[in-house]
Amino acid sequence: MRGQGLFWALALLVAALFALSLLIGPAGLSVRDSLSALLAGRGEAAVLVMREIRLPRAILAVLVGASLGLSGAALQGYMRNPLAEPALIGVSSSAALGAVLALQTGLASAHVLALPASALTGALIAVSLLLLLAGPRGGAFTLILAGIALSALAGALTQLVLNLSPNPYATADIVFWLMGSLADRSFTHVWLALPLTLLGWLMLAGLGRGLDALTLGEDAAAALGIRLGRLRLALVLGVAASVGAGVAVAGAIGFVGLIVPHLLRPLVGARPGRLLAASALGGAALLLAADIGVRLVLPDRDLKLGVVTALIGAPLFIRLIYRTRAEAGA
Amino acid sequence: MTGIELSHLTVRRGRCPVVDDVTATLSPGDCVGLVGPNGAGKTTLMRATLGLVPHKGTSSLACLPASERARAAAWLPQTREIAWPVSVETLVGLGRTPHLGPGQRPGPADRAAVGAAMARLDLTGFATRRATELSGGEQARVLIARALAQEAPVLMADEPIAGLDPAHQFTTMALFAGLAAEGRLVMISLHDLGLAVRFCTRLLLMHRGRLVADGPPRAVLSEANLAEVFGLRAYLADTPDGPVFQPLEVVR
Numbered sequence: 001m002r003g004q005g006l007f008w009a010l011a012l013l014v015a016a017l018f019a020l021s022l023l024i025g026p027a028g029l030s031v032r033d034s035l036s037a038l039l040a041g042r043g044e045a046a047v048l049v050m051r052e053i054r055l056p057r058a059i060l061a062v063l064v065g066a067s068l069g070l071s072g073a074a075l076q077g078y079m080r081n082p083l084a085e086p087a088l089i090g091v092s093s094s095a096a097l098g099a100v101l102a103l104q105t106g107l108a109s110a111h112v113l114a115l116p117a118s119a120l121t122g123a124l125i126a127v128s129l130l131l132l133l134a135g136p137r138g139g140a141f142t143l144i145l146a147g148i149a150l151s152a153l154a155g156a157l158t159q160l161v162l163n164l165s166p167n168p169y170a171t172a173d174i175v176f177w178l179m180g181s182l183a184d185r186s187f188t189h190v191w192l193a194l195p196l197t198l199l200g201w202l203m204l205a206g207l208g209r210g211l212d213a214l215t216l217g218e219d220a221a222a223a224l225g226i227r228l229g230r231l232r233l234a235l236v237l238g239v240a241a242s243v244g245a246g247v248a249v250a251g252a253i254g255f256v257g258l259i260v261p262h263l264l265r266p267l268v269g270a271r272p273g274r275l276l277a278a279s280a281l282g283g284a285a286l287l288l289a290a291d292i293g294v295r296l297v298l299p300d301r302d303l304k305l306g307v308v309t310a311l312i313g314a315p316l317f318i319r320l321i322y323r324t325r326a327e328a329g330a
Numbered sequence: 331m332t333g334i335e336l337s338h339l340t341v342r343r344g345r346c347p348v349v350d351d352v353t354a355t356l357s358p359g360d361c362v363g364l365v366g367p368n369g370a371g372k373t374t375l376m377r378a379t380l381g382l383v384p385h386k387g388t389s390s391l392a393c394l395p396a397s398e399r400a401r402a403a404a405w406l407p408q409t410r411e412i413a414w415p416v417s418v419e420t421l422v423g424l425g426r427t428p429h430l431g432p433g434q435r436p437g438p439a440d441r442a443a444v445g446a447a448m449a450r451l452d453l454t455g456f457a458t459r460r461a462t463e464l465s466g467g468e469q470a471r472v473l474i475a476r477a478l479a480q481e482a483p484v485l486m487a488d489e490p491i492a493g494l495d496p497a498h499q500f501t502t503m504a505l506f507a508g509l510a511a512e513g514r515l516v517m518i519s520l521h522d523l524g525l526a527v528r529f530c531t532r533l534l535l536m537h538r539g540r541l542v543a544d545g546p547p548r549a550v551l552s553e554a555n556l557a558e559v560f561g562l563r564a565y566l567a568d569t570p571d572g573p574v575f576q577p578l579e580v581v582r
Contacts, residue, residue: 080411080413080414209427209430212424212427213424213427214413215411215412215413215414215416215421215424216411216412216413216421216424216473216476217407217409217411217413219377219382219405219407219409220405220406220407220411222382222396223380223382223399223400223403223404223405223407224400224424224425224427224428224480225396225397225398225399225400225401225427225428226396226427227396265414269416269417269420270414270415270416270460271414271416271420272414
């Protein structure tokens, strides 16, 4: 079956990139040393590097990348619009605002979990506002409008914090954090992000059939027995939990949620339900690859992951526009 | 229960009633045509009948739980939306959604229903084509096949023949009449009174949200009703080729 083959290929790709990610870093360990440190615990410094630095970094790349890919696919399916992405419903920017406030007030340096906790609070407030704004019976359109309003507000408040920041170091911290990165993360971050991320995945994974039915429009889907109110609630909460947790530990990483569903859609026969799992794997693969790229291209300049995903994503997107145009014969 | 019971069905938009106190009983075997001028409340009546809009009064379909209602009635909205370039077979297969339990994959019965629906609408050769790349008329047929694959005893369609060429309008109406003759309840809204008179076994005439006439087509399209509701004078006669309806002039 073509579909099964695609999933296995993507899963293999993720596994290969995960392994590669473990073998790359400034410590310059050989492959044999890396593996013996990771698996058998040989070599004190190498064990520390492998288990406390590289392993959490690779795990976070998988968690955050899969969340972005899965959320992007779910949102595009719900909105029936290939331009939808996690940032569209305002969760990313609100989580970022929470993190920025933690950096600005100095809370972030008081405790390692203060920043992610503050970001998650931001995401939570955003979701509550979003559901309140979009109303109980609103369709995809009201959700987009509410999300745009919310992103704009969170973005403006973030700018305001930067604008009023008296401390240039704090400002630089904030700007770099906003670019998104997986450098210097530990298992503390993994344990913080993991439960919420898995909860979000669980909520989104059940949406396949409803999203498939939405291909026919909201009215037809409702008449096919899909409970749209429940679907929308699960969608928003799932995106907020998984992407909110991702932003909390890695900052705002753009383009993955937009580009991955786009790339994989033709390979699953354009079916929104099957796109979910494919996009989750694809997102994990893309973020692992980008995070490897960050360490290979400019190893000593701390290149930010969000910058690289945008640099990879934009040309891919332009190519897609070109291909779509060619198919439309324009 | 394969018919529809509507009792004092009312839908308000703000304070203004869009559907006003409609009571009717529709039975299996009837091809019911819902006619009336633009804005008479035809679409809203059908959506309320299915329970897709908040309403007062009762509809026997709207009372059912969502999944059970989906097995009882198939609904073809007026907008022919196909959001993604899925294959025709996939799209028709969406009609099986109400028959699948959580996580259940389509089985032989589902594939048979999809195949039969596609065969009935002459789509057998289209199975692997992308639905979004078909012509408007072909897309309309694919969406009707989707509704048939649902295998529901009630079929409701909102202006299913709008935008089709004359031959396709005719064959589509013949298809709906045939489905009713097989024992289903078919309810369609339409503006072509000529085709309504020819193919429907019963007409519901709506005007400003109210059901103003209900009965055999010839009786519903009386001179008085045509003048009052449509503002038309028309020629309506039984001929050896069946009933013929032709508007002659606007009378207001």
